[in-house]
Amino acid sequence: MTVLATVSAEWLTLRGEADARARSRTLVDELAHRLGDGPLIVHDLGSGSGAMMRWLAPQLRAPQRWVLHDADPQILGTRDPSPVLDGQGQVVGSQPSIEQLGDLGRDAFHGGSAVVASALLDVITENEARLIVNACVSAGTPALFSLSVSGQVLLDPGYPADEHFGAAFNDHQRRVADGRRLLGPDAVRVVARMFATAGWSVRELDTPWRLGPDESTLSAEWLAGWVGAAVEQRPELDSAAGRYLALRRTQLAARSLSVTVGHRDVIAWPQ
Ligand SMILES: C[S@@+](CC[C@H](N)C(=O)[O-])C[C@H]1O[C@@H](n2cnc3c(N)ncnc32)[C@H](O)[C@@H]1O
Secondary structure, X not given: OOOOOOOOHHHHHHHHHHHHHHOOHHHHXXXXXXXXXXXXXXXXXXXXXXXXXXXXXXXXXXXXXXXXXXXXXXXXXXXXXXXXXXXXXXXXXXXXXEOOHHHOOOOOOOOOOEEEEEOOHHXXXXXXXXXXXXXXHHHOOOEEEEEEEEEEEEEEOOOHHXXXXXXXXXXXXXXXXXXXXEOHHHHHHHHHHXXXXXXXXXXXXXXXXXXXXXXXXXXXXXXXXXXXXXHHHOHHXXXXXXXXXXXXXXHHHOOOOEEEEEXXXXXXXXX
């Protein structure tokens, strides 16, 4: 059985506002332009607690039904039960689907209108990405994948240690976990190439988090995870990590640290 890294509902809630600000609305316009009058069936892969549906559904005018795919029944169970409205004020229907992307069939999206995901591509394997692309191509459904990590991180003020932690973190993102090699920061490049090879049009945009002094809770949590993953990957960084984190936390408390975390959004559609 495939074992996946689990994500906590608390972390998804904490990052929710920064995600909503960062995702590309330009690429949503590209998507909307390619959808008919509906009713639409939208497949959300790695939906977690449903943040992508809450963000995207109101931006689409057509009536919609969403299928929320995730391997983790617990995270699916944390969905906010309050209604989501489409761009015309109609309630959007949704249904969960507990499944591993590694089991995705070629016909999984037949009859669907669009396939979307947010914060997913960097935590899947090349094989899972291929199954997704094959299923999109087979169904002819445009695909919008938001917020895959790009590996670029900028802290202001910056120090040489940032690069050491950043490089180790990116290696950690590409690690083999339970026999699965994760795409990490290569995800968008890999997926874009798969769609282009299938003859589809592809557009990408940078969609970083820009975290200022008002987002210090998210910055602190992100920093702890960033440094923790770097140390897990390169244990020799452990001796520097404590001092580094203490300094960064002091700067956060003094409102003198800003953090930019690189992400990339990608849309693909049949020509
Ligand atoms: C970082 S969370 C993003 C959740 C949500 N899309 C959001 O933006 O808040 C990634 C989600 O993908 C799911 N996931 C990761 N790998 C998966 C796989 N191979 N098959 C199915 N679900 C997967 C995880 O369970 C998790 O809920």
